[in-house]
Each structure stands twice: as structure tokens, then as C-alpha cells.
Amino acid sequence: MAWRDLDAKVHENKKLAYVSALVFTALTLQIQSMKLFLSGQPVASGNLFRQVVESIALALVCSGKDLNILGRFIEDKYSTAKAIHDVLRNSKKLGLLDDGVKELKEARVFYHNYSHPTKLTIASLISFSEEGLYFAASYDDRKIDQYNKEVNARVRLAKVLINFVEAVKANAGKW
Numbered sequence: 600m601a602w603r604d605l606d607a608k609v610h611e612n613k614k615l616a617y618v619s620a621l622v623f624t625a626l627t628l629q630i631q632s633m634k635l636f637l638s639g640q641p642v643a644s645g646n647l648f649r650q651v652v653e654s655i656a657l658a659l660v661c662s663g664k665d666l667n668i669l670g671r672f673i674e675d676k677y678s679t680a681k682a683i684h685d686v687l688r689n690s691k692k693l694g695l696l697d698d699g700v701k702e703l704k705e706a707r708v709f710y711h712n713y714s715h716p717t718k719l720t721i722a723s724l725i726s727f728s729e730e731g732l733y734f735a736a737s738y739d740d741r742k743i744d745q746y747n748k749e750v751n752a753r754v755r756l757a758k759v760l761i762n763f764v765e766a767v768k769a770n771a772g773k774w
Contacts, residue, residue, distance in 0.1 A: 601764040602626060605771070614669055615771055621658035622767055625651055626760065633753050639736030641723050641749065645713030648753065652706045655763050656682035662770035663693050683707045693770055699759050706752065 602622050609616035628651045636644035657679050661669040666689060671677035683703060686693065690700045713719070724733050727741030 601761055601768070605764065605768050612774070614673070614774075617669060617673060618658055618661050618767060618771055621654055621661060622764055625654035625658060625763070628654060629753065629756065629760065633750075636749055636753070639738055641746075642713055642720055644749070645710055648706075649710035649714055651756070652703060652710060653679060653682055656686040656703060658767050659693055659695070659763070659770070660685045660689065662767045663689060664770065664773045665692070693766065695766055696762065699762055699766075702755060702759060706756070709752075 602619070605615075605622060606619045609619050628647055632644050632647040632651055635647060657672070660666055660682055661672055663669075666685070668677055668682075668685065672679070686695070687700060687704060690697075723737075726733060726737075726739055728739050733739075
């Protein structure tokens with residue numbers, strides 16, 4: 600509902616439409632990431648969750664009045680891979696709470712592991728419960744602790760999504 604308030608004003612400002620689209624992207628990818636995870640695709644889910652975190656960061660820095668990142672993003676002159684770093688560097692200017700910034704930083708560090716082949720990628724294909732390998736989607740009783748961590752990470756983020764949307768709205772309201 601908070602996003603709808605932001606999106607209702609996009610007809611007034613083309614730049615706001617970009618920011619609203621980034622917020623919508625973050626919200627949608629959050630749901631898709633959880634669906635993938637529940638479908639037994641932890642690596643794909645983790646990679647998508649990294650995009651959630653990056654979309655949140657990008658929406659935040661693009662909403663900053665004096666950062667000039669939105670203009671560069673629209674002109675394809677901004678590397679979105681720098682968005683989290685730029686949020687961390689400009690968190691005070693963006694009026695962000697320290698807890699949310701910390702969560703974003705930790706998510707960036709952890710979910711970076713899903714963007715490249717790692718031992719985590721290999722482990723997702725090996726059964727810890729019985730002898731064998733997984734070729735596709737899977738569930739493994741012996742990985743329940745890791746599954747809980749993944750679900751908890753998504754729930755923690757879901758709890759602060761409203762704060763993220765409100766921060767974007769507050770920053771865009773200063774334009």
C-alpha cells in the first residue's frame with residue numbers, strides 16, 4: 600500500500616516513475632525469491648535475493664535529491680553494482696536508520712556468495728541426508744538449519760520493507 604502512494608504520483612514526474620519501478624522491482628523480486636526458495640532452488644533464490652538487496656539500494660540512492668544518481672541511471676551511466684556501496688556512504692543524507700543500513704550491508708556480504716559458483720553452490724546439489732546428488736529442485740532434512748537462516752533473512756527484510764518504501768517516499772518528496 601505504501602508503494603501505491605508513491606506510484607500514484609508518477610504521472611507528474613518521469614523520474615519518479617523510475618524510482619517507483621525500482622521499488623516495485625524490489626518488492627516483486629522479494630516474493631519471487633521466496634517462491635524459488637520454497638520450490639527447492641536455493642542458489643537461484645539466493646541470486647535473486649541479492650537483486651532484491653541491490654534494487655532496494657538502487658531505489659534509495661536514486662531517490663536522493665542531491666546525489667545525481669538517478670540521472671546517471673536513466674542515461675545508463677551508473678553501475679548499479681555500486682548502489683549498495685553508495686547507500687552505505689550516503690546513509691545519513693538519505694535519512695536511513697542504522698539498523699536498516701546494517702541489514703543491507705550484511706545481506707550484500709552473504710548473498711554475494713550466490714552470484715558466483717562456490718562451495719555453497721556445490722553443497723546445494725549434494726544430499727546430506729542420504730547418499731546421492733540432486734539434479735534439480737530438492738529438500739534435504741539435514742540442511743534444515745540453513746533453510747531456517749534463509750527464511751529468517753527474507754522475513755527480516757520483509758519486516759523492514761515498509762521502512763524502505765517510506766524512506767524512498769520521503770527522499771523523493773524533497774525533489
